Amino acid sequence: MSRSFVLYTIFLITTLALGAPTERHLKGRSFEVERVRRSNYIPHGLSAIKKAYRKFNISSTSFGLEALEYEPIDTPKTATNAANAAQGGTGGNGAVSATATANDAEFVSPVSIGGQTVMMDFDTGSSDLWVFNSQLPAADQKGHTVFDTTTSTSFKMLQGETFSISYGDGSSASGNVGTDIVNIGGATVQTQAVELAKNVSGSFLSDTSSNGLVGFAFSKLNTVKPTQQKTFFDNVASSLALPVMTVSLKSGSNQGSYEFGKIDTAKFTGQITNVSVNSANGFWEFDSTLFKVGDSGAMQQITTAPTAIADTGTSLMLVAPEAAQAYYAQVQGAMQDQTAGGYVFPCGATLPSFSIAVGGQNLATVPATVLNFATVGKDTQTGQTFCYGGIQSSGANQFMIFGDVFLKSMFVVFDQRGPSLGLASPT
Numbered sequence: 380m381s382r383s384f385v386l387y388t389i390f391l392i393t394t395l396a397l398g399a400p401t402e403r404h405l406k407g408r409s410f411e412v413e414r415v416r417r418s419n420y421i422p423h424g425l426s427a428i429k430k431a432y433r434k435f436n437i438s439s440t441s442f443g444l445e446a447l448e449y450e451p452i453d454t455p456k457t458a459t460n461a462a463n464a465a466q467g468g469t470g471g472n473g474a475v476s477a478t479a480t481a482n483d484a485e486f487v488s489p490v491s492i493g494g495q496t497v498m499m500d501f502d503t504g505s506s507d508l509w510v511f512n513s514q515l516p517a518a519d520q521k522g523h524t525v526f527d528t529t530t531s532t533s534f535k536m537l538q539g540e541t542f543s544i545s546y547g548d549g550s551s552a553s554g555n556v557g558t559d560i561v562n563i564g565g566a567t568v569q570t571q572a573v574e575l576a577k578n579v580s581g582s583f584l585s586d587t588s589s590n591g592l593v594g595f596a597f598s599k600l601n602t603v604k605p606t607q608q609k610t611f612f613d614n615v616a617s618s619l620a621l622p623v624m625t626v627s628l629k630s631g632s633n634q635g636s637y638e639f640g641k642i643d644t645a646k647f648t649g650q651i652t653n654v655s656v657n658s659a660n661g662f663w664e665f666d667s668t669l670f671k672v673g674d675s676g677a678m679q680q681i682t683t684a685p686t687a688i689a690d691t692g693t694s695l696m697l698v699a700p701e702a703a704q705a706y707y708a709q710v711q712g713a714m715q716d717q718t719a720g721g722y723v724f725p726c727g728a729t730l731p732s733f734s735i736a737v738g739g740q741n742l743a744t745v746p747a748t749v750l751n752f753a754t755v756g757k758d759t760q761t762g763q764t765f766c767y768g769g770i771q772s773s774g775a776n777q778f779m780i781f782g783d784v785f786l787k788s789m790f791v792v793f794d795q796r797g798p799s800l801g802l803a804s805p806t
């Protein structure tokens with residue numbers, strides 16, 4: 380269950396990098412907030428891929444044609460498994476329950492809304508700030524910290540405004556909208572649109588470690604109607620020393636931080652690779668047209684989805700089908716299994732590293748050590764124990780989705796200048 384956190388190496392094919400940031404002399408403001416890894420987090424492949432496929436409306440036919448039957452190795456008594464079991468998991472087998480819908484937020488951060496602190500998911504793949512709140516039916520509030528609009532003296536309703544985030548499978552979060560003072564680590568917006576869920580689907584309900592989402596994609600994806608609202612990042616940017624948000628996880632630890640307004644040179648080594656972002660689709664999207672498997676593999680072309688987004692709200696690394704297939708062709712005994720929801724391999728198999736282009740001229744290498752996402756279970760036919768891959772197929776989606784498997788051991792700069800993304804090895 381415990382995965383080692385190994386530094387990612389960014390190989391610069393062409394040097395685009397900056398040295399010591401020139402902005403150091405600027406006496407601007409910056410703010411930091413902790414990024415906490417849930418203590419009871421257990422990676423669960425099927426939940427993780429279902430969540431991503433729902434979010435981006437990807438058809439689950441790409442889960443594969445095989446259908447193995449698994450028996451659990453053991454069933455740790457955790458909130459996640461209990462939730463899975465409660466949702467109809469087979470006899471408490473949290474490992475591979477086809478109906479597992481736990482949202483599985485691995486990292487959460489504290490957000491103050493109208494002076495009330497709630498733990499929320501920071502999601503660079505969406506643009507709404509929505510929160511569990513006092514309007515939800517009491518049963519739906521259970522286990523959650525809710526934002527109580529009635530005790531906030533700064534809360535104001537935005538009359539007539541509503542929001543609705545829907546997923547491919549019909550699940551959703553929807554409700555009305557107000558404004559309040561939102562403070563993230565000291566970075567403060569006085570009238571931030573706060574979306575009040577009145578109806579939340581099961582996957583969000585069961586994940587009691589998170590009480591809502593803070594979207595950090597571009598404001599054009601915000602779902603508030605009739606007046607589209609700005610994200611926290613867009614609202615706060617002009618008051619920061621630099622219009623940036625950085626994400627890092629201290630290597631070898633379960634804690635890290637989001638920092639607004641500053642690129643802290645103490646948080647990375649070497650140079651930052653600056654990748655140009657195309658925000659036309661509303662995401663932190665960049666070119667990614669090449670990949671290779673292993674250190675000595677040949678460079679191969681990505682044709683079906685030659686761009687990728689950086690998404691802190693997704694756990695896995697979803698790559699173009701041809702890249703996922705080429706990767707697992709190099710893993711002995713790997714197969715695409717419907718039951719587990721994607722590529723699995725015998726846990727003892729040797730994994731190669733995976734390198735993929737970020738922007739036109741840079742290649743990022745994800746080491747093998749982080750590519751075993753979770754244990755799935757024991758195949759009842761062969762008795763072999765299978766593991767779930769951290770790399771999975773992005774199916775028919777038009778872009779690849781680089782989630783935490785790719786991002787979490789990197790120092791990442793979400794930079795509104797350009798816009799661009801900066802990537803470096805963390806200290």
Ligand SMILES: *[C@@H]1O[C@H](CO)[C@@H](O)[C@H](O)[C@H]1NC(C)=O
Nearest residue numbers: 435436437438545546547548
């Ligand atoms: C999801 O994709 C299907 C086609 O695969 C499409 O018919 C449907 O409208 C999409 N739903 C959303 C919410 O985008």
Ligand SMILES: *[C@@H]1O[C@H](CO)[C@@H](O)[C@H](O)[C@H]1NC(C)=O
Nearest residue numbers: 549550551552577578579580
């Ligand atoms: C909540 O959303 C579901 C669809 O996800 C819908 O069937 C249900 O009617 C909604 N409930 C309310 C109270 O709006």
Ligand SMILES: *[C@@H]1O[C@H](CO)[C@@H](O)[C@H](O)[C@H]1NC(C)=O
Nearest residue numbers: 397651653794796797799801
């Ligand atoms: C990245 O490039 C953009 C221009 O494309 C520039 O404005 C920005 O300052 C650069 N970011 C860093 C961290 O150097």
